[in-house]
Amino acid sequence: MAPLISIKDLSVAFHGVPVLRGVDLALHKGEALGLVGESGSGKSVTWLAALGLLPRNARVSGSVRLDSREILGAPAAELDRIRGGRVAMIFQDPASALNPVLTIRKQLCESLALHRDISGGAVKAEARRLLDLVGIPDATRRLEAYPHEFSGGQVQRIMIAMALAGNPDLLIADEPTTALDATIQAQILELLSTIRREMGMAMVLISHDLGVVAENCDRVAVMYAGRIVEEAPANQLFADPVHPYAQGLIGALPPLDGPRRRLTAIPGTVPDPASMPDGCAFAPRCALAEAPCGIVAPSLAPIAEDRAVACIRAEASRRALLGIAAE
Amino acid sequence: MGRYFAIRIGRAALTIVLVVTFAFVVLRLSGDPALMILGPEAPPEVLAAFRKAWGLDDPIWFQYLDYFGAIAKGELGRSMRDGRPAIELVLERIPATLALTLPAFAFKVALGIPAGIYAALHRGSGIDRAVMMTAVAGFTVPSFVLALLLVLVFAVQLGWLPSGGQDSWRHAILPIVTLSLGGAAVLARFTRSAMLEVLGQPYIRTASAKGVPWRKVVTSHALPNAAIPTVTILGFMVGTLIAGAVVVESVFSWPGVGRLLVVAVANRDLAVVQCILLLVAMTMVTSNLIVDFLYGFLDPRLRAKGAHA
Numbered sequence: 243m244a245p246l247i248s249i250k251d252l253s254v255a256f257h258g259v260p261v262l263r264g265v266d267l268a269l270h271k272g273e274a275l276g277l278v279g280e281s282g283s284g285k286s287v288t289w290l291a292a293l294g295l296l297p298r299n300a301r302v303s304g305s306v307r308l309d310s311r312e313i314l315g316a317p318a319a320e321l322d323r324i325r326g327g328r329v330a331m332i333f334q335d336p337a338s339a340l341n342p343v344l345t346i347r348k349q350l351c352e353s354l355a356l357h358r359d360i361s362g363g364a365v366k367a368e369a370r371r372l373l374d375l376v377g378i379p380d381a382t383r384r385l386e387a388y389p390h391e392f393s394g395g396q397v398q399r400i401m402i403a404m405a406l407a408g409n410p411d412l413l414i415a416d417e418p419t420t421a422l423d424a425t426i427q428a429q430i431l432e433l434l435s436t437i438r439r440e441m442g443m444a445m446v447l448i449s450h451d452l453g454v455v456a457e458n459c460d461r462v463a464v465m466y467a468g469r470i471v472e473e474a475p476a477n478q479l480f481a482d483p484v485h486p487y488a489q490g491l492i493g494a495l496p497p498l499d500g501p502r503r504r505l506t507a508i509p510g511t512v513p514d515p516a517s518m519p520d521g522c523a524f525a526p527r528c529a530l531a532e533a534p535c536g537i538v539a540p541s542l543a544p545i546a547e548d549r550a551v552a553c554i555r556a557e558a559s560r561r562a563l564l565g566i567a568a569e
Numbered sequence: 570m571g572r573y574f575a576i577r578i579g580r581a582a583l584t585i586v587l588v589v590t591f592a593f594v595v596l597r598l599s600g601d602p603a604l605m606i607l608g609p610e611a612p613p614e615v616l617a618a619f620r621k622a623w624g625l626d627d628p629i630w631f632q633y634l635d636y637f638g639a640i641a642k643g644e645l646g647r648s649m650r651d652g653r654p655a656i657e658l659v660l661e662r663i664p665a666t667l668a669l670t671l672p673a674f675a676f677k678v679a680l681g682i683p684a685g686i687y688a689a690l691h692r693g694s695g696i697d698r699a700v701m702m703t704a705v706a707g708f709t710v711p712s713f714v715l716a717l718l719l720v721l722v723f724a725v726q727l728g729w730l731p732s733g734g735q736d737s738w739r740h741a742i743l744p745i746v747t748l749s750l751g752g753a754a755v756l757a758r759f760t761r762s763a764m765l766e767v768l769g770q771p772y773i774r775t776a777s778a779k780g781v782p783w784r785k786v787v788t789s790h791a792l793p794n795a796a797i798p799t800v801t802i803l804g805f806m807v808g809t810l811i812a813g814a815v816v817v818e819s820v821f822s823w824p825g826v827g828r829l830l831v832v833a834v835a836n837r838d839l840a841v842v843q844c845i846l847l848l849v850a851m852t853m854v855t856s857n858l859i860v861d862f863l864y865g866f867l868d869p870r871l872r873a874k875g876a877h878a
Contacts, residue, residue: 295777299693318783326780333771333778341772342870343793352789353779388869404779 244310246271246411246444247292247329252304252314254284254291254468259516262287263468264304266542269444271411274435276455276476277448278491279465280512285448288465289414293329294321327357330405334417336397340389346373347385350404357408372403376433395426402433412444419454431458452495456480461548464488467512467523470542474549484551486528522553530555577861581854588850592843593636597629602649602837623649623839636843645847646840648833655844659826663811665735666818666825670810673745677752677806682799684753685760689768690787700757707754716747716820733822744821748814752806759802763795770794797867804860808853812845 245268254262262284269275277285290296292306306314333339350369373381376399389397405413419427435458438445449455455462456476463473472485483489490508510527513519519526525535534554542552603619620626645656688700724732731740768791776790815827833841865872
C-alpha cells in the first residue's frame with residue numbers, strides 16, 4: 243500500500259545554517275506516528291517545512307509526497323487546499339494559537355467555509371457539532387465567545403475542532419499538551435485518540451514526552467540534531483532501543499517496576515547547528531563512540547523489517563538484539 | 570463598562586485642570602503683560618492702571634480662583650490687546666487651521682499606514698528599506714527645516730507654489746505637505762512594527778495552517794490585531810488637529826490657531842493663551858477617550874477587563 247505521505251531527504255536551512263539534514267519519513271493511512279527528540283532537533287520544522295509554513299528565509303529541499311503527489315514547492319492555492327483540508331495541524335501553546343480578536347465562531351466557520359461544501363446555516367450547525375464533539379459544553383452560546391474566555395485545555399479542544407473542520411486525513415499535533423496541566427493533558431490525549439479511531443485519521447504526535455508517545459503511537463521516530471536516528475514500533479523502541487541516543491533517552495526515564503536505579507543522564511548538549519561535528523552528530527556525547535563515528539554520518543538503515551537505525555554500531559546492536567552475537 | 574469610562578472621564582477632567590493651572594502659573598511668572606503690550610516706555614501710572622484694570626495686581630491665588638470662577642460661568646476672558654472675548658478670537662482661527670490639519674491627517678493615514686503594511690509584508694526587501702529610510706528622514710528632519718526646504722525648492726527655485734499666505738488653495742499645498750510627511754513617516758514606522766509583531770504571532774501560523782489564503786490571513790487575521798497599537802498614534806494625531814501646526818503656520822504665515830498662539834504668548838495675552846491651551850487640552854483628552862473606547866471595540870480582552878473594572 244502506498245503511504246499517505248512520504249518525506250524524502252527533507253532538508254531545511256535558515257540563513258545557511260542547516261537545521262534539518264535529510265529526513266526520511268513515511269506515514270500510512272490511519273497510522274499514529276510519534277516524533278520525539280529534544281527541542282531544536284527538528285521535529286516541528288519537519289512538518290512546518292512539509293506544509294510550506296516556514297518563513298521565506300528558510301531554504302527547503304527534498305521531497306514531500308501526499309498520495310504520491312509532490313507538494314513541496316506546490317503553488318499557494320494547492321497548498322491552501324491541502325493545509326487544513328488534507329493535513330491539519332495543532333500547536334503547542336493553545337492560548338496564543340487562536341486569534342484574540344475574533345470569536346470562536348468566526349475562526350471555526352472560516353475553516354468550514356474553506357474546506358467543506360456547505361454554507362449558511364449548515365456551517366453554524368457543523369461548528370456546533372464540532373464543539374460538541376471535542377467536549378465544549380453549551381456550544382451555541384460558546385461559539386460567540388472569544389479565545390481569552392476559555393481555559394488552556396478548552397482552547398486546545400477548540401483547536402482540535404478547527405483541525406477536524408476540514409476532515410483531514412492526517413493531523414499533526416505539535417506538542418499538543420506541553421502547555422497544559424497533567425490532568426488536562428490526559429484528557430486532550432484521550433480526545434485525540436478517540437477522534438483518530440472514529441475518523442480513521444492518521445496522526446503525527448510531536449512530543450518530547452516519551453510517555454505520551456508510548457501510550458498514543460504505533461510507531462516512533464527519534465530525532466537528533468536534524469536527523470532521524472531511530473525508527474521502530476513503539477513497544478520495540480521502548481523495550482530495546484538500539485541507537486545510543488534512544489538508549490540514553492529511555493535510560494533517563496524512571497522505571498515503573500523493578501528495583502530502584504539511578505537515572506542516567508546523557509552527558510553534554512546538542513551541538514550547535516552552525517557548527518555540526520563531522521560524522522555522527524551524536525558522537526561527541528556517545529559513550530560507545532569509536533574513531534570511525536567522527537568521519538562519516540551514518541544513514542538511516544534498516545536493521546529489521548520494521549526498524550531502522552542511523553548508527554555504525556547498528557549491525558552489532560542488531561546482533562545483540564537478536565541474541566546471535568555470541569554465536 | 571460604565572465605571573471604566575467614569576474613571577477615564579474623571580482622569581480626563583483632572584488632566585485639563587492640571588494643564589490649565591500649569592499654564593496659568595507659568596504665564597504669570599514669566600512676564601508682565603502690561604509691559605509687553607504697552608511697551609517699556611509707557612508711563613508708570615498707565616502701566617499701573619492697566620494692571621489694575623485686568624486684575625494683575627491681585628495676589629496670584631486670587632486671580633486663579635477668579636479665573637476658575639469665570640470658567641465655571643462659561644467666560645474665558647477677553648484679549649488684553651483688543652478687548653474682544655478670547656474664545657471668539659480663537660474660534661475664528663480654527664477653520665483656517667483645520668483647512669491644513671484635516672487634509673494633512675488624511676494624507677498621513679493614506680500614505681503612512683499602507684506604506685507600513687507593505688514594508689512589513691516585504692520585510693528586508695528593497696522597498697522595505699526605502700520606506701524605512703524615508704520614514705527615518707521624515708521624522709528626524711524638524712518640520713521647520715522641511716518647510717523651508719520645500720519653500721526653497723517649490724517657491725523660490727521652481728516658482729510653482731506661493732511661499733506663504735492664505736489667498737488660494739495653492740497656498741495650502743506646501744503647509745499640508747510639510748505636516749503630512751512627518752506624520753506619515755511616524756505612522757509608517759509604527760504600522761510596520763505593529764504588523765511585524767502581529768505577523769510573528771502563533772495565531773497567524775494557525776490561520777495559514779488552516780489553509781486560509783495569505784491575502785486573507787493579512788486582511789482578516791493580522792490587520793485587526795495590528796490596528797490596536799496603531800490607533801494609539803492616530804488618537805495622538807487627532808489630538809493635534811487644533812494646535813498641531815504652530816511651527817508650520819508660522820513659517821507659511823498661515824493665520825490659524827498656531828500663529829495666534831505664538832503672537833498671544835509673545836504679548837502675554839493671558840486670556841487668549843489660556844483659552845487656546847484649554848481647547849488643546851480638551852481635544853487631546855477627548856481623542857484619548859475616543860482611543861480608549863476604540864480599544865474596547867477592537868480588543869475583546871480589554872472589553873472584558875473594562876466590564877469588570
